[in-house]
Amino acid sequence: DGGITQSPKYLFRKEGQNVTLSCEQNLNHDAMYWYRQDPGQGLRLIYYSQIVNDFQKGDIAEGYSVSREKKESFPLTVTSAQKNPTAFYLCASTRDYTGELFFGEGSRLTVL
Amino acid sequence: AQSVTQLDSQVPVFEEAPVELRCNYSSSVSVYLFWYVQYPNQGLQLLLKYLSGSTLVKGINGFEAEFNKSQTSFHLRKPSVHISDTAEYFCAASNRDDKIIFGKGTRLHILP
Numbered sequence: 746d747g748g749i750t751q752s753p754k755y756l757f758r759k760e761g762q763n764v765t766l767s768c769e770q771n772l773n774h775d776a777m778y779w780y781r782q783d784p785g786q787g788l789r790l791i792y793y794s795q796i797v798n799d800f801q802k803g804d805i806a807e808g809y810s811v812s813r814e815k816k817e818s819f820p821l822t823v824t825s826a827q828k829n830p831t832a833f834y835l836c837a838s839t840r841d842y843t844g845e846l847f848f849g850e851g852s853r854l855t856v857l
Numbered sequence: 858a859q860s861v862t863q864l865d866s867q868v869p870v871f872e873e874a875p876v877e878l879r880c881n882y883s884s885s886v887s888v889y890l891f892w893y894v895q896y897p898n899q900g901l902q903l904l905l906k907y908l909s910g911s912t913l914v915k916g917i918n919g920f921e922a923e924f925n926k927s928q929t930s931f932h933l934r935k936p937s938v939h940i941s942d943t944a945e946y947f948c949a950a951s952n953r954d955d956k957i958i959f960g961k962g963t964r965l966h967i968l969p
Contacts, residue, residue: 749900778957785866787947787961788901803956835900843889843908844951848900 747772751836751849758823758830758856766821766852768836775839777819778846781805782833791834794819823854831856859884861950863960870938871968878933878963880948890931891949892922895962901947907931918942943967 749770758764770777776795780788790803794813808827813819823830833853837846864879882888889908893901905916912924922933931948945964951957 751900785961788959790956793956833898837901839957842953843906844949844957845889845891845903845906846893846901846949846957848893848902850900851898853898 749836749838749847749849751834751852754850754852756852756854758854760856761825763822763824764830764854766823766834766836766854768819768821768849769817770819770836770838770847771817772838772840772847773816774847775816777813778837778839779803779809779811779819779821780835780837782835782851788835791821830854859888859950859952859956859958861948861958861960863946863948863963865963866961867964867966869966869968872940873937875936876934876938876942876965878946878948878965880931880933880960882929882931882948882950882958884929884950884952887952889951890922890924891951892916892920892931892933893947893949894918895945895947897944904933904946938965938967940967940969 752767778793779791792811794800810822835851836849860883862881870876891906892904895901905914907914907924915921945962947962948960
């Protein structure tokens with residue numbers, strides 16, 4: 746079955762450490778997105794990529810970095826510069842211009 | 858710029874009663890509208906979408922929504938809810954030239 750796979754589902758990190766969240770899709774979608782979800786704040790866009798080797802900052806890109814070396818993969822690195830990284834992170838992709846998103850199951854990051 | 862407003866952060870409703878979750882959007886151009894559902898610790902799933910054509914859209918799990926251009930609304934309805942409908946619901950809007958925008962979400966609580 747086609748879909749989006751995020752890993753790990755749960756991750757704990759000490760302050761000052763970088764961590765990378767994986768996102769892989771086998772839907773053959775061109776565009777991929779990373780969102781951050783905090784209680785009561787909805788989804789906030791971190792980064793998005795519409796094509797391989799190209800990506801753009803979203804609304805809250807500070808303290809995060811991404812790469813898009815392959816169409817199928819869009820990993821997100823949460824750096825030590827992110828002041829409040831504890832959150833639920835969602836990866837998504839779109840197949841056309843309508844903006845209908847297909848989501849992964851999410852990764853919950855907790856900073857200890 | 859687009860914006861999406863979900864007027865209620867939480868909606869309690871008795872089991873087997875009808876429910877309406879409200880969503881208003883602002884956009885100066887043609888817009889595509891979506892409702893997504895999120896169960897605890899999971900990603901978002903598409904409930905239904907409006908792209909064009911009939912203003913009454915039917916989705917999964919017995920949900921439907923009506924696109925009202927004059928009131929810039931896209932309210933979600935279900936005639937009879939079940940305990941399994943307990944979840945958070947997100948309204949989203951997009952167009953060809955702008956980012957996908959999400960509302961802050963509405964938590965639906967089903968009371969026995």
